[in-house]
Amino acid sequence: MIMEFIKDISVVVGLWILFYNLSAWQREHRGKRNIELAEETLALFYEAKDVIAWMRNPMGFTNETDSIKQEERESNEEFEARKRASFIFVRYNQNKELFNKIHSFRYRFMAQIGKEEVKPFYDLDKLIKEIVTSARMLVFLWSEKYHKNEEEQEKKREQINKHEKIIWDTFSDDDPINAKVDKLILDIEKICKDVIMARGTLHGFLNLPIKSEGK
DSSP states (O other): OHHHHHHHHHHHHHHHHHHHHHHHHHHHHHHHHHHHHHHHHHHHHHHHHHHHHHHTOSOOOGGGSTTOOOOTTOOHHHHHHHHHHHHHHHHHHHTHHHHHHHHHHHHHHHHHTOGGGOHHHHHHHHHHHHHHHHHHHHHHHHHOOOOSSHHHHHHHHHHHHHHHHHHSOOOSTTOHHHHHHHHHHHHHHHHHHHHHTTTTSHHHHHTSOOOOTTO
């Protein structure tokens, strides 16, 4: 009787160990997938930051506008304005694959990391649209010549100044785009590094850096 009881207990313990090991393997595998996703996502955002800086670099190159041709009913002013703003569109299109990849990662991020953690993706998309939209607005504003009065002309100058600060890096502390880029990078860093460090898990606890006394 006692031997049979011990045998039954051994079977139960063996099954529990098997289940625990399987569950631990699944958690470890899921954790590794999340970490890989977080690392790759963070790298893509760093790359996007550099691309945005390049898009807004006020230094242009003639080969970037070589393909821009004047349209049949386009005035010289309209053509020059479109050509002047075209570097934004050219540089955006050169890096469109990167932005599309980040956009596609958003859905994996929602599924693996959490729906509440994808705000930086939307912020980046909104930022890119803001830059491109300002470039389109400037095509119109730069080419517009007629003004009813001085007040209307001053209003136009203010609009031009506003949109030029968006498409061109001012290299100043109050640059409107750089501040937004820095904020979204800080946000995605916090989210991704929490995943990479696996905070709140046994894996994270076991891999915490050891601090010396007094530090």
